[in-house]
Amino acid sequence: xxxxxxxxxFRNLNAKIAAIPMILTALVVFTGGTIxxxxxxxxxxxLLPKWKFIGLDQYERLWGSRRWMISIENLFxxxxxxxxxxxxxxxxxxxxxxxxIRFENTFRTIILYPFALSFIVTGxxxxxxxxxxLGVQSVIRALGWESFDFxxxxxxxxxxxxxxxxxLWQGTGLIMVLMLAGLRGIDQDIWKAAKVDxxxxxxxxxxIIIPMMRPVFITxxxxxxxxxxxxxDLIVAQTGGGPGIATEMPAKYVYDYMFGGQNLxxxxxxxxxxxxxVLIVVIPWxxxxxxxxxxx
Amino acid sequence: xxxxxxxxxxxxxxxxxxxxLSRNNILIYGTLIxxxxxYLLPLYVMVVTxxxxxxxxxLGNIFAPPVEITFEPWVKAWSQACTGLNCDGLSRGFWNSVxxxxxxxxxxxxxxxxxxxxxxxxxxxxxxxxFTILIFGAFIPYQVMLYPLVIILREIGLYGSLxxxxxxxxxxxxxILTLLFRNYFTALPEELFKAARVDGAGFxxxxxxxxxxxxxxxxxxxxxxxxxxxxxxFLFGVIYTKPDLYPMTVQLNNIVNSVQxxxxxxxxxxxTLLTGLVPLVIYFVSGKLFVRGIAAGAVKx
Numbered sequence: 001x002x003x004x005x006x007x008x009x010f011r012n013l014n015a016k017i018a019a020i021p022m023i024l025t026a027l028v029v030f031t032g033g034t035i036x037x038x039x040x041x042x043x044x045x046x047l048l049p050k051w052k053f054i055g056l057d058q059y060e061r062l063w064g065s066r067r068w069m070i071s072i073e074n075l076f077x078x079x080x081x082x083x084x085x086x087x088x089x090x091x092x093x094x095x096x097x098x099x100x101i102r103f104e105n106t107f108r109t110i111i112l113y114p115f116a117l118s119f120i121v122t123g124x125x126x127x128x129x130x131x132x133x134l135g136v137q138s139v140i141r142a143l144g145w146e147s148f149d150f151x152x153x154x155x156x157x158x159x160x161x162x163x164x165x166x167x168l169w170q171g172t173g174l175i176m177v178l179m180l181a182g183l184r185g186i187d188q189d190i191w192k193a194a195k196v197d198x199x200x201x202x203x204x205x206x207x208i209i210i211p212m213m214r215p216v217f218i219t220x221x222x223x224x225x226x227x228x229x230x231x232x233d234l235i236v237a238q239t240g241g242g243p244g245i246a247t248e249m250p251a252k253y254v255y256d257y258m259f260g261g262q263n264l265x266x267x268x269x270x271x272x273x274x275x276x277x278v279l280i281v282v283i284p285w286x287x288x289x290x291x292x293x294x295x296x
Numbered sequence: 297x298x299x300x301x302x303x304x305x306x307x308x309x310x311x312x313x314x315x316x317l318s319r320n321n322i323l324i325y326g327t328l329i330x331x332x333x334x335y336l337l338p339l340y341v342m343v344v345t346x347x348x349x350x351x352x353x354x355l356g357n358i359f360a361p362p363v364e365i366t367f368e369p370w371v372k373a374w375s376q377a378c379t380g381l382n383c384d385g386l387s388r389g390f391w392n393s394v395x396x397x398x399x400x401x402x403x404x405x406x407x408x409x410x411x412x413x414x415x416x417x418x419x420x421x422x423x424x425x426x427f428t429i430l431i432f433g434a435f436i437p438y439q440v441m442l443y444p445l446v447i448i449l450r451e452i453g454l455y456g457s458l459x460x461x462x463x464x465x466x467x468x469x470x471x472i473l474t475l476l477f478r479n480y481f482t483a484l485p486e487e488l489f490k491a492a493r494v495d496g497a498g499f500x501x502x503x504x505x506x507x508x509x510x511x512x513x514x515x516x517x518x519x520x521x522x523x524x525x526x527x528x529x530f531l532f533g534v535i536y537t538k539p540d541l542y543p544m545t546v547q548l549n550n551i552v553n554s555v556q557x558x559x560x561x562x563x564x565x566x567x568t569l570l571t572g573l574v575p576l577v578i579y580f581v582s583g584k585l586f587v588r589g590i591a592a593g594a595v596k597x
Contacts, residue, residue, distance in 0.1 A: 014499030015418035019426070022411045022474065025467050026426045030433035033444035049443070093331065096324050108587075109580070110332045113339075116579035116586070118528030120545045121572040124552055124564070125338040128345075128358070134561065139357040169335065177587055226435045233530040237549055254439040259535060264443065271439035282435045 034275065041268035049264055058269035068270065071248040074160045078249070079228045081164050082171070086224065087217075089168070090175030095205060097176070098183045108180075112173035119170065123237025126166035127153065153239055156246035163238055163247055167231070175220060182216030183209070218285060225281050229274055250274050346370060346566035353561050369562035373570060377563055379550040386567050389547030393527055393574075395458060396543050400465035401522040405515065408470055412477025413503050417489050427474070434471035442535060449536065456538045464532050469525065473518055480514040481507060513585075520582050521589040524575040544571050 041059075044052040062068050093111060097104055114122060129135040132151035140148045152162030186209060194204040210217075232251035239247040250270060258267030341358050346369050348362040356363075375385040382388070415423055445464060446455060454460035484507075492502045508515070533543040542550070548571045552564045579586050 012418050012420040015414040015420050015423075018410045018499065019414045019420070019423065021407045021466070022414075022430060022470065023426050025470050026429040026433065028448070029441055029445065029467055030429055030436060033441040034436060036444045037440045049447075093328075096328055099324055101324060101328070105583075107328050107332055109583070110335050112587070113576065113579055114335065115590070116524055116575040117572045118530065118545050118575070120528075120530050120549050121568050124548070124568050125342060128561065128565070129338060129341065134353075134358060139359055142357050169338065173335075174590060177591065181591055222435075226437075230437055230439075233545075236530070237553070240553065251437070251439055254442075255531070255535075258443055267439075267443070271437065271442070274437040275440045278435055278437055282432075286432075 037268050038272050038275070041265065041272045043265060043268075045264040045268065047262045047264070058265045059273075062266060062269045062273070067245050067248055068250075068253055070245055071250045071253050074247060075229070075231075075250055077160050078164055078167065078231065079225070081161070082167055082228055083221070083224060085164075086168055086172045086175050087220075090172050091179050091210075093172070093176040094179035094183055097180055108173075108177070111176055114170045115173045117170065119231075119233035120237040122166050122170045123163075123234045123239075126162070126169065127238045130162050130165070154243060156243050159239060159243060159246040163234060166238055167234060170234075171224070171227075175224065178216060178220045179213075182213045185216075186212055218288070222282065222285050226278055229278055250277075342565045342569050346373075346562050346569055348562050350560060350562060369560070369566040370570070372560075373551075373563045373567035377551045377567055379547060379554060386544060386547060386551065386570055389542060389544035390570070392537075392541055392547075393544040396461055396465075396533070396537075396541075397523060397526045399458075400462045400469075400526045401519060403462055404466040404469040404473060404522055405518050407466055408473030408518070409477045409508075409511075409515070410503065411470070411474045412479075413481050413507055414499075415474070415478045416481035416484075417502075418499065427478070430471045430474060438468065438531065446535070455536065456541075458537070458541060461532060461536045461541075464536050465522075465526050465529070468532070469522055473522070476514060476518055476521075477511075480511055484510060516582075517585055517589045520578055520586050524578055524586075527574050 040049050040051075042053055042055060044050055044054045044057075097107060101107070130151065130153045132138060132154060137148060137150045140150070152158045152165070190208060190212070191204065194208060199208075230251055231249050232255065235241060235247055235249050235252055241248045241252055251274065254267050254271045254274065257263045257270065261267075344361055345353060345358055347365045347367070348356075349364065349366050349368070352363060373385060374387050374390075376383060377385045414420075415427055445467075449455040449460045449463070454463065488506060488510075489502065492506055497505070527543075528545060529543065530545045530549070533546045537543070548567055551567055
């Protein structure tokens with residue numbers, strides 16, 4: 001091969017042609033699309049996008065709407081509970097699986113299978129299980145405990161926790177698998193050293209193993225958190241946002257206004273807020289993770 | 297001899313040597329079995345209920361096994377269940393999903409693997425920048441890009457069509473798949489690539505004759521990832537296709553959550569199981585490869 005090729009547009013021409021879809025996606029859809037949406041969130045777009053600048057009006061309306069406030073509140077409740085519970089449960093399960101147990105594959109297969117199912121399927125299943133006339137409540141009442149009450153999906157104040165149960169069922173397996181991979185990456189000598197020093201296992205986990213698994217925790221956190229912000233199908237299938245607007249979520253707000261309510265401006269403003277929320281999580285992580293290193 | 301003695305003393309390697317039926321072991325297996333039952337319960341309920349007749353469901357509890365097994369709900373879910381628009385069952389959604397999934401998986405994997413190959417072996421100026429944007433794009437909520445994509449697809453005349461949806465799936469699958477392929481190709485020995493270059497092979501020749509045959513495992517992982525992801529998609533299906541092209545998930549939701557008529561739980565659960573069947577089969581058959589696929593999403597670039 002010629003060692004001194006001229007550095008021109010035509011160098012690596014095939015590679016550049018092959019990368020055209022990637023370049024278009026990165027520039028037109030991801031960058032261009034994002035800028036377009038943010039820009040049009042300052043306009044008076046209704047049924048169709050219209051370039052009529054109205055400043056922050058859409059945002060004022062957004063933050064003044066009860067439905068949006070409930071969506072945000074739900075996102076915080078769901079997000080916080082989901083993160084804490086799925087991490088705690090996922091880690092405990094991973095730790096149990098890491099005890100050189102028998103049937104590890106069987107247990108892992110069972111705990112992870114909901115992750116292969118769609119949110120629609122998950123939402124529908126739990127809609128039935130939490131249905132007071134059909135699911136858990138009716139079964140326990142039929143066993144003789146007449147006053148047993150468990151109908152989260154029909155009680156506005158706690159409906160979001162009904163969604164949480166479904167979300168945990170679907171997502172904890174993923175966290176367990178990632179945590180298990182992290183645990184397997186830890187040097188066995190650490191365990192031996194801790195044992196020689198007479199440190200009990202639970203203390204070893206909390207003070208030695210978990211701090212060592214920081215990178216795994218952070219990566220998992222980013223993946224789970226950016227998934228939580230996007231929650232949409234689960235709500236549509238399980239509650240439809242109800243009862244009333246008790247389980248509305250930001251992603252549903254965006255969809256309903258963009259494609260149902262024909263009020264594009266609201267949809268753009270709401271999605272821009274979602275983008276902002278994700279950036280608050282992702283940017284510090286990216287700086288931590290890739291800040292020092294040159295290779296991405 | 298010394299080995300056996302030592303093994304007997306220390307047991308299988310692990311944090312702690314212990315007897316088989318120690319308190320600890322009971323605790324571990326007890327917890328895991330309870331958890332496993334909890335995870336299996338919904339699936340069990342669906343299977344059992346889908347095999348019952350409606351009268352039995354009304355009287356009995358949902359955890360009881362069926363007294364009289366009937367496959368009628370399954371037949372009805374497949375070929376007669378009604379959405380608001382038509383009454384030809386989930387089969388329509390199933391074939392739509394097949395039509396959507398097959399080209400989407402092929403196109404997205406082809407594009408992403410070529411991208412990964414170009415990034416790993418044919419680095420050109422600016423390649424890293426595009427790649428960084430792409431990875432960042434994976435975290436941007438789809439909602440921000442939904443409407444611009446509607447406009448783009450409308451401009452090129454593909455809005456509401458099957459191929460429009462294929463393009464959307466290829467775009468949103470690109471970040472993770474490109475990362476997957478780039479990392480895999482980077483890990484292959486560079487000498488192979490160089491030797492092929494010396495022999496005069498070009499970009500596409502090396503790709504088809506060396507890279508693809510050497511990377512079949514990663515192609516399988518990517519396929520598992522994409523088939524389950526695209527099959528389970530709901531949002532893009534609703535937005536970018538028309539009702540007669542709706543994928544199975546959308547049709548399932550329309551059938552089950554339609555307000556008219558009496559709720560036929562057995563038919564609904566059979567329909568739900570049918571929709572979940574494809575990813576479940578892939579999951580149970582692929583086993584460890586599935587785990588590798590989702591773990592691949594978690595490794596940092």
